Amino acid sequence: MGKSMGLPGSPVPTADSFILIVEGVRVMSHEVIIETRNLTKVYRDFWGRPKVQALKALDLQVHRGEIFGLLGPNGSGKTTSIKLLLGLLFPTDGEALIFNEPTTNVAKNERIGYLPEESYLYKFLNAEETLHFYGRLFKISKAERTKRVGRLIDMVGLSGAKHRQLREYSKGMQRRIGLAQALINNPELILLDEPTSGLDPIGTSEIKTLIRELREQGKTIVLSGHLLADMQDICDRIAILHRGELKELGKVTDLLTVQDVTQIKARNLSPGAIDEIRELIRRHGGEDIAVDHPTTTLEELFLRIVQESELHPGRRKVAQDAGRADALVAGGRSKP
Amino acid sequence: MSGFLTLPLLWAQAGAPAPPRVPAAAAPVVNIAPQWIPALKWLYLSGDPTFTTNDLFGGFLTWLKAVSLLCLVAWIVSWMVIGIKERVVGQGRWYDYIGVLALILTPVSVLLRVLESVHRIPVYTIQGNRVTGIVALLCVVCYVVWIEVAIGRTIKRLGRPLDLLVLFAIHLALAFGLGAGVVLQRIGFLSLIMPTGPNFQLGWRQGLIYGVRMSATFMGYIVFARIAIRCLAELVGVRGRRLYSIAVLSWHEANRKMWAPWVVLVVFLLVLAFTHWFLQPPRAAEMGRLYVGTLSLLCSVLITVMITILTPLSLPNDIQQQTIYTVVSKPTRRLELIWGRMLGYMALVTVLVFVFGGVSLLYLWRTVMTAIRTTEAQAVKAKQENRLTEYKLLSEQADQLRTRMQARYPVKGSLSFLDSRGTPHAMGIDVGQDQSMREPRSHIEGATSSAAIWSFGVVPDPFSPPGRPPIAIDRRIPVSSFLQPGTIDGALDKVYALQMQIDADKQAKTQPNLPASRMSQLDAGITRNQAELDRLRGEYDALRKKADDLLAQSAKAQQEGKLAEARDLKLAATKLSSPDITVEMSFNVYRTTKGKVGEPVFAEIQAINPRTGREYLGDVFAVKEYYTNRVKLPAWLLAGSNGALRIEIRCMTPTQYLGMAESDLYLLLPPGNFGFNYMKGLFGIWLQAMVLTAIGVCAGTFLSWPVALLTTIFFFVAGELAFAFLVDFSRQAIMGGGPFESLIRLLTHDNQMSDMTPTAGVVLAKTLDSLVMPLMSMIVYLVPNFQALDVTNMVADGFAVSWGLMGVNTLLALAYALPFSLAGYLILKNREVAA
Ligand SMILES: Nc1ncnc2c1ncn2[C@@H]1O[C@H](COP(=O)(O)OP(=O)(O)OP(=O)(O)O)[C@@H](O)[C@H]1O
């Protein structure tokens, strides 16, 4: 993603969304963009016998303007959820709504951008033809389309290769053109299935910047992946899936706060005061000196949840409401 | 209920049940007020699967009924499949046992019937009802109950409100159809409309059977309406830009991924380069025909093979390689995926047709036209060197070649016959030669009063059933194309027309108690027309006189030795008349042993204008076998004919027979351009490709590519090579029974007509046949009639492909392509592209 990270289309949010950026605190809209209720998917074989239960009763809400991360080990149902949201699969039970419309409604796709997991482009087209092909599927004037195609190709850093057929592209290059096609319609909602897979570190960091930039423009972004460090950096909220079940859901900052450990950090505290504090802690049955909530990395959290789930299969209680309420005010503040 | 049977559909195809053989003792009870008859006819017409009218509307209606019945079957099957997959059906509940019973009873009842028919078991009856009939009825009832309950439950559990509504409406349709059948029988309408006439009385059972047939159609209409509404809703969302986008994609796919058009083009050019090596016409005069036929066949084969391979691969690949995810997650409609593809492929076919057409025309120009020119040059040389027989032969050859390289517009009449005693018949003598199914040939005997008569104008159909008013068919000659205005004959035609108008008006005046206003109107008309008539007469006389003068001057010039001037004057005189009318005939001769081989058989032509009574007797001519005889009729014969004419052919050689079919004699309109006609012929191939594209894309929506490919190939082969056979098959008109029985006959070298001894094997074969035949005959409704779309034979014969025929063929092609593409849409809509 070359020099200009400017995105096509206007950064002005649409009428019913508003993003306030007040001293680093972003206030998000209440508007629900994606809602799933009891969403369940069982893959069947030809005879209708169940093969895999890929998703079990998923309840989720994604709000306008947030970056929502879907995490989970391989085969946990991330891609399945995204396909269900797009109507590529039909739910076995439950329902999914995007923009308050059923997923089978084709018209809503005007406002959605989607980057599939893999091999999703016509290899016999070149980069420019690809973008024009997808662009023509939307209601975009020819002049506007041509402008966008040029800017997107620039943005993903493929100007030099735009007349080569995609079959000659490397995996990372294909990923880049895939990202460009997901943005051709200047979508409000962007679904990215493992956007950083196959990208080099520079590409990865460019993508992260891009995703943040998209959020600044008021777009809603759902991304899946298992590169936890990246997810930790950019996601506002995450959901962790394990074998099709929702294991954790909430604001990244909350989830990474270890509630049963208290850490106190102070400057210029006299040793006497420290002893007093230690004494106090000891009197209350505590044992350490740091007075604060330390944060772990997402990686630790993830591994813990997966391990726990392996040890205790079954539904894990997920604090639904916390996520929903806190989504309203997300940002640098942590809970008292 | 719901399905009330796929069986009525099968019956419908097996043909209506035969009316009972015993005429009713009582007088027929037909007590319908005449004003009700049209409404009842409409009811019956719209309901009965096989009853139809003989015109374009009838064709449409048959199409609608067939599509509706297929919709109904598809609807039932799809709900049953959903029921099975969603564990509503097939889980051992009570109705499943009934289903199993039905499945067991099916072969049992068929077996019983077969045993009965080959007299291996006696005919058991219970209170006058055959046991086999009761078992069959029981089987049907089981099916009905099973399907009814299964579909009812499935829809109740999984269907949307609209599905429930459809289910309800289908039941209404069923009740309505059954009721209508019984009512129509009660009031005697059914007896009235049966070919057997009102004297055969039908019982209530027949009424019920007809009711079932009608209700099947009506239920089909309901499902059809549901599907049509759904398709229309989808249609509203279809956008040109998306269609175009998908079309461009398919175009690129065919070009860059498959290299298809290039491969096809290279093969075409390669074959063309060697054509003259292996194409040896049996007769020199056949060269053009052979070349044109071969080239269009080549185009047809290459394009259809390309389409057959290309189209069924596209969608399955798209789904398998997951490229479709990116497309369907855009606002692309499923119908656009299908039509866009069809559009892209048809664009490819269009380009190929033009390229192939251009190249083949160039090729034909270089080969056949050169051949014609050399033959003509040789003929001229032969004449100069006084080799007269050779001259005749060569010029004949050149003439035949030229004829085929035209686009002749034939004007066809209706053929009937007089036998040797002079009595009229629809057919002549059958000499037992092989008959083409399309057009029966029959013969007239030489030197008797038997004749073949071609009637033009609005004439009675010679094949109208006796005892009813004959059906009129329109075979009018387009007189204005033959008699140009400003010529003597054109003027004469107008004079006649006016004179007849005046006569008619005068006739009208003689009617008793005519109102005064009408009378004065007629009078005014007569005076006006009379004045006009005098003027036209004057015009006609002036033209006549001018022509006579020119001829006289020409004769004078001739006498004076001014030959060039004489010729010019004569030419000017002939220009005042309309050109002669060419009649082309190609008869075959059936020689009895009494004749000598090689000696020509002679015939005579006589043409009569039935309205003016003027006659023309042509010269006796020798019938050219395998070639076309050409006779000129004077243009004045048509004046005042209003499109009517009668041409009689008699065979003059005793004891020999002349064979003819209706299309063997026709008048020729001025020919059109061959190249243009050739392209029109290729349009037929284009239409074939369109139907095939629809089938290929549709198959690709739910089958993996190898299966989709095989399916498409099957449809093409069945439609191109076996359509006639399939039609016979569905009418159970194949000799020697169904496939299994035929197999036994093949193995035992039994002939097709004999009754076989009812061994266990034969009984088994017959049973299997009875089970398989109805299913097979369903195919006839699915397989497109590709042959009908192919008009290249006409082009090769040098006949123009009329716009009317092209229009009808386009409709036919759409009638196939549209349902297939919409079926594809419905399937794609209801499948998970990512599963
Ligand atoms: N088409 C399919 N047919 C049958 N089972 C499937 C199909 N697609 C996915 N599955 C199964 O569903 C489960 C979830 O798969 P999914 O692709 O959603 O996982 P994922 O979270 O995206 O994994 P990854 O991180 O590897 O991409 C897996 O057990 C997988 O085997």
Ligand SMILES: [Mg+2]
């Ligand atoms: Mg995945």
